[in-house]
Amino acid sequence: MIAASVSGAWAAAGMIAAIVLTSTIGEVLTAAAMKSIGDLDDIRAKSGMKGAIRAVVTCPLFFAGVFFLALAFFALLFALNHLNLSLVAPASASLTLVTNAIAGKFFLHENVDGRRWASAALVCVGVYLLAH
Numbered sequence: 001m002i003a004a005s006v007s008g009a010w011a012a013a014g015m016i017a018a019i020v021l022t023s024t025i026g027e028v029l030t031a032a033a034m035k036s037i038g039d040l041d042d043i044r045a046k047s048g049m050k051g052a053i054r055a056v057v058t059c060p061l062f063f064a065g066v067f068f069l070a071l072a073f074f075a076l077l078f079a080l081n082h083l084n085l086s087l088v089a090p091a092s093a094s095l096t097l098v099t100n101a102i103a104g105k106f107f108l109h110e111n112v113d114g115r116r117w118a119s120a121a122l123v124c125v126g127v128y129l130l131a132h
Contacts, residue, residue, distance in 0.1 A: 012087070015079040019092040023072035024099040028107055030065030035108070037062075090130055094123040 037043070037055045044052040056062055079088045098120040104110040 012079075012083050015075065015083060016088065016091050016095065018075040019072055019079060019088070020095045020099055022068050022075055023092070023096045024103055026065045026068030026070075026072055027096075027100055028065075028103045029061050029068060031104075031108060033059045033061035033065055087130065091127050094127050098123055 033056075034040075037059055040052045040055070043055050047054075076088070076092065079092070101112050101116050101120050105112040
């Protein structure tokens with residue numbers, strides 16, 4: 001396990017940041033892909049299940065999203081090999097929630113209301129308390 005030294009703290013932060021960054025990119029790309037594809041129920045009603053599957057697997061954004069989500073998974077495995085689960089899991093999951101709200105607002109032009117921003121701020125406080 002990484003010691004609680006300055007370099008150890010930076011290494012832990014870097015590992016968690018890698019998980020958060022790759023996960024957020026993957027989720028944004030996947031969401032963008034699904035928005036570009038359209039309603040899968042409508043596609044399935046018109047073209048059947050094969051048409052819905054074809055719509056997803058022919059979308060390059062979808063595969064880019066899956067690629068980054070796979071990177072996030074392997075970054076998580078690497079972090080769990082070096083850090084405690086009690087730090088990695090809550091920190092990466094909660095910080096991903098924050099970055100997804102930011103990315104949703106700026107990249108996907110979603111309506112992120114005040115409640116979501118307040119919850120994101122509280123998550124940041126929780127992660128700070130967890131780390132210290």
